[in-house]
Amino acid sequence: MGSDPHVTVVADPEALAEAAARAIVEAATEAVSARGSFKVALAGGETPRATYARLAGPPWSEQMPWQRTWVFFGDERGVPPDHKDSNYGMAYRTVLSRVPIPSAQIFRIRGEAEDPETAAAEYARDLATAFGTRRGELPRFDLVLLGLGVDGHTASLFPGSPVVKEIFRTVAAVHAAAATVPQRFTLTLPVLNAAARVLLLVAGSEKAKVVKATLSEPATLPAAMVRPATGELVWIIDRAAAALLPNAGAR
Numbered sequence: 229m230g231s232d233p234h235v236t237v238v239a240d241p242e243a244l245a246e247a248a249a250r251a252i253v254e255a256a257t258e259a260v261s262a263r264g265s266f267k268v269a270l271a272g273g274e275t276p277r278a279t280y281a282r283l284a285g286p287p288w289s290e291q292m293p294w295q296r297t298w299v300f301f302g303d304e305r306g307v308p309p310d311h312k313d314s315n316y317g318m319a320y321r322t323v324l325s326r327v328p329i330p331s332a333q334i335f336r337i338r339g340e341a342e343d344p345e346t347a348a349a350e351y352a353r354d355l356a357t358a359f360g361t362r363r364g365e366l367p368r369f370d371l372v373l374l375g376l377g378v379d380g381h382t383a384s385l386f387p388g389s390p391v392v393k394e395i396f397r398t399v400a401a402v403h404a405a406a407a408t409v410p411q412r413f414t415l416t417l418p419v420l421n422a423a424a425r426v427l428l429l430v431a432g433s434e435k436a437k438v439v440k441a442t443l444s445e446p447a448t449l450p451a452a453m454v455r456p457a458t459g460e461l462v463w464i465i466d467r468a469a470a471a472l473l474p475n476a477g478a479r
Contacts, residue, residue, distance in 0.1 A: 230421055230457050231460060233443065234460070234463070235463045236462070236464050237465055238466055240431075242278070244278070245275075245281070248279040248429050249279050251462065251464070252427070253283075253292055255371040255427075256268070256292055256370070257291070257293065258370075260296045265298060267297075267298045267367075267369050267370050268298070268299055268369065268372070269369050269372040270299060270300070270319050271302050271303070271315070271373040271374050272303065272304075273315075276375060276429060280318075280322040281322055283327070284322060294328045298334075298335070299324065299333060299334045300335045300355065300369070301319075302383040302420070303337075303383040303415065304316060304337035304384075304412070305339055306344060306411025306413070308339065308340040309340070313408065316336040335354050337351045339413065344401035348413055352397065355399065366398065366418055366419055366422040367419060369419075372425070372426045374428045374451070375430065376429075376435060376439065377451075378435060380442060381450050382451040382454060383414045384404060385450035385451075385453075386402070386450065387450060389402060398416055398419050399414070399415060399416065399419075401413055420454050422459075424459045425456070425462065428451070428454070428462070428464070429463075429464055430465040430466070431468065431469055432468055433468040433471060435465075435468075436469055436470070438451075439465060439469050443463075444473075
């Protein structure tokens with residue numbers, strides 16, 4: 229089954245960004261203290277962007293162990309890194325270019341690759357090398373950041389996609405017909421569920437219905453299938469996104 233989510237409701241997107249930045253710094257500090265490094269998978273989208281902006285400046289930028297941080301991406305779009313829709317590009321502009329993280333410790337998915345399957349396999353090899361995993365072993369991220377789509381997708385795991393049932397590959401190329409950029413790449417559910425901690429960030433009233441569906445109904449939506457086997461699952465959501473949950477007051 230995996231971990232049940234610990235849900236924290238905050239007042240608004242600004243409070244969410246602050247709470248998420250604090251949670252990332254805490255996870256990084258713990259990981260470096262315990263293992264000497266912090267390996268994180270970043271998410272794309274507007275909600276994480278605000279969090280990254282917080283991490284790029286004081287006080288959080290000064291508390292992050294950037295020299296010991298290894299950055300990966302939970303998913304990517306099939307575009308070049310300087311494209312406005314690139315998850316890597318957004319994270320680079322917002323935080324990675326503004327902090328003292330060694331460039332060799334940033335691993336992007338080659339969204340611009342002509343052959344998506346090759347790019348996915350390359351990233352799987354990057355993960356195996358960075359984590360020192362053997363064939364059949366899963367990388368264990370210290371932290372995975374995720375968002376939530378109005379359709380219940382997370383990373384680039386979309387409802388009805390065969391990749392949601394993937395059990396062998398760690399990284400997959402995905403075609404999401406309804407998405408603005410249909411070509412996607414994603415970490416698979418086994419990788420997400422092997423993480424030590426997953427932080428899922430959701431803001432906005434348009435997400436209220438899917439938040440309720442994901443947290444209170446059987447696990448049919450991809451986001452509901454994220455339940456770390458031996459890790460911690462934390463949702464940070466703003467009051468608007470939590471509006472249809474019982475006891476949805478901010479705390």
